[in-house]
Amino acid sequence: MAAVDPARPVEISPTGVAPMATAVIDLLTALDDGPTPVADLAAKVSSAIHLCRYEPGMALVTASVAADLDAPKELTRLALAQLVGEGLLTRAGSRTTVALSGSRPFPRPEHLAARLREQIAQGIYPSGVNLPGLNELARRLNTVQPRIAEAQRLLEADGLLLRQRRRGPAVLEPARLLTSPDRLPLPDPPARRIPLHAVQMSAGAASNRWHRRAYLPPAEVHMHWQSLRDIGAQLLDTPFPNCATSGARARANARATRAMEALCAPLPDGILPGLWHTACLSTALRDLLPPSGSNRGR
Known part of the structure; x- marks a missing residue:
């Protein structure tokens, strides 16, 4: 093939110019007249x-x-x-x-109040007990303390909580009248046991997805939630180590009860609510994981 001289102008036949010019005009017209x-x-x-x-x-x-x-x-x-x-x-x-466009970021206090109301109705926080401190509730519900405080004020206005100095709010007697929300059945443990390192990775990934708050297809959100439910069923099916004291035994039972309630709570509609709900389930399941060096769940 002969070499092309860059200094030599390219020759275009008159018959080739017309179609090229027409195409350019059509493109410019489309860009000008339409989106x-x-x-x-x-x-x-x-x-x-x-x-x-x-x-x-x-x-x-x-x-x-x-x-x-x-x-x-x-x-x-x-x-x-x-x-x-x-x-x-x-x-x-x-x-x-x-952009938020005037709306408050999710979860808003009313969402947190609704979740706490569900947990009170399920007996996680029965009447007569004090709610945990703001820091612990914020950890369990994957949010910040000021929003927890606002949610508690909503429940106080409903007559379900009584604020106390230097202690968490007390759950009042009318909480017994709350209607228990719809629950899912407790899932069966998976046929093949999930290794502990995979359990830890899945729980950590759920928290990371919530903190990133990035878009995921709804089917993928559901898949991650269902995967954590399988993990939770396995953890609850694993024998707990003997507790040295009655207090330690009570705390272990409370952790298991919280995890069971989270496992049976339906996945809410919406991507951000689904990511948040799954992260809260992840937190409850991480509380069941054995300390480093333990053989439980391996």
């Missing part, structure tokens, strides 16, 4: 936000959104950048999230 592919994809993301598929406070990862909407990654990146400019999304560093 661009980026604008069209941005409209799809915006629609998903308004339909709460992508919920306020949720992190949107380019690859996940591209897969969800069956769009090219580069086009998705440009569409997300456009929505950041429009204020529908916010960006901090490399993290892009759905």
Whole structure:
């Protein structure tokens, strides 16, 4: 093949110029008269936000959104950048999230109050006992102390709690009248035992997914939750070591009761509620795990 001289102008026949010019004109007309592919994809993301598929406070990862909407990654990146400019999304560093737009981040105090009400109705916190401190409740419910305090005030207004100085709120007698929520049956232990290291990894991954708050397809959220339910059934089926004191035995029984209640609580609708619910289940199951060096559950 003969070498091409870069200094020599390329010759295009008159018959080839017309089709090229027509194609360019058609492209410019389409871009001018209709939405661009980026604008069209941005409209799809915006629609998903308004339909709460992508919920306020949720992190949107380019690859996940591209897969969800069956769009090219580069086009998705440009569409997300456009929505950041429009204020529908916010960006901090490399993290892009759905703007809260006046709503409070999940879980809101009313969600926490509803979950505590369920646990009171299930006897996790029976009437006459004191709730744990704010720090411990925030750990168990994967949230922050101020929201727990607001949730407790909602339950106080309902006549279920009585605030006390230097102690957690007391559960009042009317709590006995609460209707027990719908529960799922306790799952059967898996046919093949799950190794302890896999249990620990799954529980840690559930917490990490909640802290990232990144979009996941609903089926994947359900799959992770169901996997933890299998793990929980195995942990509850594993004999606990003998407790040296009655107090230690009571604490072990309380941990098992909390885990059982979390296992039987249905998965709520929505991706963020599902991630949060699964993280709370993970916390309850981690409390069942043996200390380092123990052979239980191996």
